Amino acid sequence: MTKPKLLLLDGNSLSYRAFFALPLLTNSQGIHTNAAYGFTMMLQNILEEHQPEQILVAWDKGKVTFRHETFKEYKGGRQKTPNELREQFPIIRDILTAHGIAQYELEAYEADDIIGTLANRYNDSHEVIIISGDKDLTQLVTDKTTVFITRKGITDMEKYTPEHVMEKYGITPPQIIDMKGLMGDSSDNIPGVPGVGEKTALKLLKQYETVEGVYEHLDNITAKKLNENLTTYRDQAFMSKQLATIEVNAPIDVPADMMNYAGPDLEKLREQYEMLESKRLLDQLKGDAPSEMQVEISYVTFDREEGIVWPEKASLHIELDGDNYLTDPVLVMTIAMAEKECSEGVYTFDERQIAEYESLKVWLEDETIIKYASDTKAIQSVLHRYGITLRGVQYDLLLASYIADASNAQKEIAQLAEDLALPYEVRRDEDVYGKGAKRQVPEFDVYTYHAATKAKAVWDSVPIVEEQLKESEQYELFHDLELPLASILSEMETEGIAVDETVLQTLGKDLSERLAMLESDIYTLAGETFNINSPKQLGVILFEKIGLTPIKKTKTGYSTAADVLEKLEHEHEIIALILLYRQLGKLNSTYVEGLQKEIHTDGKIHTRFQQALTTTGRLSSINPNLQNIPIRLEEGRKIREAFVPSHEGWKLFAADYSQIELRVLAHISEDEKLIDAFQRGADIHTETAMNVFHVSREEVDSNMRRAAKAVNFGIIYGISDYGLSQNLNISRPEAKKFIDTYLHTFEGVKRYMDKSIEIARKRGYAETLMNRRRYLPDLNSSSFNIRSFAERTAMNTPIQGSAADIIKRAMIDMNARLKEEGLQAKMLLQVHDELIFEAPEEEIAILEKIVPEVMEQTIQLRVPLKVDSASGASWYEV
DNA sequence: CGCTCACTCT
């Protein structure tokens, strides 16, 4: 006759596993439910699999246990149980009760001891099965007692029999205690013997069997340091062994029949499941099929490099503690691959392993190994820190999604995975880490699982997204433009640009003095002190106290925007001072002070280019933004003196496209007059002035040229007569006349305006020269404002976006050319129509030739592209 | 902490 089965569960440990295996779910009352839900799922699996006659769940009781008498630091330094978990313990207990499952706890004992004692007591009469998340329990394994330890997630468990323990560690289950005695256990704060890890402990135990045996043969241990440590920490070793020993004779009063598994009370269970608001559990209760497939991702960690089988194709992800990949620390790297390469699907490597595993470096640097990732620029930059050059990248989820639809800008993998309907959840970073002040890194298993799901999602997305891009004829844009550009941008960001901090400090001193003087002058004129930087307070002073005419309102009060104040300049002398104060204040706070904060220890500023953000395909620059360094006004332009070459004898070199957007407009509109003007090499603003004002070249004065320039810009952006009138400070009919005359003269442009809107409405998107798309559903909006905005976008996006395409291609060509020519010159920055380099002085002459050549020849339009260049000792001079 | 406003650039 077979013996009855007794199941012993470690309540605390399994609750922990459930809690950390699942995202932090809450029900509609705001009560956290993830641990309760996960525990329930575990329980169902366990009951299903083992069909026990008897079952008991043991709980820890009391912060202080009998072990603390031996060692008062036992379990010291442990993180407090999170409140989100603590509040779920009563729920879990109620669910167990509803299941008809016995529970037991005993003052000053841990769940381990209860389990150990009962296992010991019923070892002969029952088939004992222990389930926990704590490997310590494996010491209880016998021929008749089997221990299951959770591995990953909530269903995957490792079965420990005496054979398995021997196979895995080469020792018997009771020797697990001796192993702990020697190596200690950091999670329980058991010290062990310093310098002895798992390997040494196992070696010693295979030879001398027990801790006692080791010390009896201390003289035979020749390794000097090891012998020394064993001798010094003899007492600590024996104490550690004692601490690690599970009590198997605890004073436990559990009658055998109390543990009989009676089966659940369905009504009570339903109440509990309703509280959890789990449709899946409720459906199950009704006997229905589960409502949704849920897949757990599993992963493998390694404790040594030898024997790792490296896949031929894989996706990779690096999880960081923070959002700046140039500076923030690495948490873990995950690599997902085909199931035929590894049944678990995902490898994980911690920071040390990335730095040390030579085979990993070789694999990452092997161009023939195909890699997929999301935000490869970030990954390449991070790996660069470890001296690793990432090669073989063929896919980037972030970039691909952005190309497919620019409204996917900077989306997290979590969101992209959801959009692609992948059959498992990728959590949002905010849910894993919290945000703002509450942000904190969870435990290893949590972020590693999180990172594993990301790598898996990238892997699973490849066929779907690649197909999508090919379908929309954007694969080339993605694979041949954006992907190689990502790598170049990574190099530029990593290189950084050198900054002379003393220039900024001098400017700062000067600005502070001028600001102080302006401040007191403004207070004198206002007759009181107030915060000039507060638009609200300033509004009161200008429009109520002084009584100036409010021209424009914002939703919060009077507008004090510069264009408003400029119109009031003649009304009061305070206006000019305020405008200057705000300009200089901006220089000081954002540029002088802000930039100094961004200087790294290498004396350089390392901006990051956002490649998957703008709706038109332009890049943007953050931390800091180096695409808006002042130039228009002399005071601000001086900031550029701080940007210098990084080596003695080097210079900065800058090359910018002249009128690239108007040239693109000429190309796509096929306007004859515009094309002709560019082909003749004419000054386009003067040319426009001649046409709009009906005058000869000689008659165009600076005012006319300025107006024509504003019209040209307005045309690109889809300006209205009102807008132009505001801009040029002229009457609305005058502005209207300018625009009408312009469109009459450049009739191809007029045709383009109409056609671009029509085509975009028909297709649903506007498109650039290199097939970049911007979807414009608002073209059909019934709101005039929203529709008008979309119409201007339909006109502007092909212009701005094509210009962005062109300079991106030029960057790729330029990078290749620098390599070909074997130059030391480095590309450092891109500012929309401009590229900034640094180079040894002797290379400047070469750059003057090849940079304009490459930029001009990167694409053939109906008009020539023109590039101007300059070099100098600072950015100010170029 | 998030929004608004102001300033900076192409």
Add this chain to the structure above:
DNA sequence: CATGAGAGTGAGCGT
């Protein structure tokens, strides 16, 4: 009817 495309940062302020 409201009124020029695309961006980022910092100060003030209300919650």
